Amino acid sequence: MGIVGLGAYLPGDPVSNESVAQSTGADVEWIRDRIGIVARHHAAPDETTTDLATRAGRAAVESAPVDPDLVVLATVTADRTVPATACFVQDRLGVSGAPALDVNAACSGFVYAMATAAGMVHAGVARAPLVVGADVFTRCVDPSDRRTAPLFGDGAGAVQLGPVPEGYGILATELWADGSRAEVATIPEAGGHFRMDGRGVTAVVLEMGPKVLNSALAKAGVRLDQINRLIVHQANPRLVRKLGDFVGLEKDVVPDYGRLTGNIASASVPVTLSFAHRERPFRDGDLLALVAVGAGMTAGAMVLRWYDPAN
Structure with missing residues (x-):
């Protein structure tokens, strides 16, 4: 699939x-x-x-x-x-x-x-x-x-x-959560406002983003240097670039649209994915990785091989 x-x-x-x-x-x-x-x-x-x-x-x-x-x-x-x-x-x-x-x-x-x-x-x-x-x-x-x-x-x-041909589509997924860190980013009561510890969020992103990504890559049997596009949750452009630098990927591999959208929470990864494909279409066989860290604290990564039926 x-x-x-x-x-x-x-x-x-x-x-x-x-x-x-x-x-x-x-x-x-x-x-x-x-x-x-x-x-x-x-x-x-x-x-x-x-x-x-x-x-x-x-x-x-x-x-x-x-x-x-x-x-x-x-x-x-x-x-x-x-x-x-x-x-x-x-x-x-x-x-x-x-x-x-x-x-x-x-x-x-x-x-x-x-x-x-x-x-x-x-x-x-x-x-x-x-x-x-x-x-x-x-x-x-x-x-x-x-x-x-x-x-x-x-x-x-x-x-x-x-349905896509065998060897394409979702290759591997890794999910994580740690409820003991819930206060790092939360809306503490119904009708209240969101609050977060900015430094705490950054620390979890740089700790767990690479961990879940590397785990998903290992499950998929894919090396990081084989990834054609890394779609990162756009918390903010500085943090996206920091994560890209942390894992050692060039700017053209890590799309940055958060500068134009802000942090759009659950919508961030699919909007970035759609915009990245629109600006520079994925090619048949391209390897894509999705990675996101959010309140909970939660984190997830997924590795996919792109299928282009026109190829």
């Missing part, structure tokens, strides 16, 4: 650093130089996670040769506590009867959702899952907090999975 369709959606017009600085009191140069973000997107007041997820999901489905028979949505901003937001997305996409569920592993959520979908296929539940990552995370932060408000944006990304 592999990726046969991609989609992404960012709501509204880009929100500049000047606009964020005006509302938070943060310094424009500090935002640009310390975190590297120059723009992000904010959902309209009436836009929901379902709206964003449906737009990205429909784009992925329309670009694929198969129709979804399962919807797995990674999100931390569910429209309701019950039912799962994936059920609303399933209904909007017109795939009634297909199983639908949410996965919450914060910024690692999309990798967890991909692993969940792959397990469903292995169990015989589905043949062509649609996996979506979507969040309106700007509603989780204090808009006046200069430490967090400049970092985050809203968006959605999706992949349609389907």
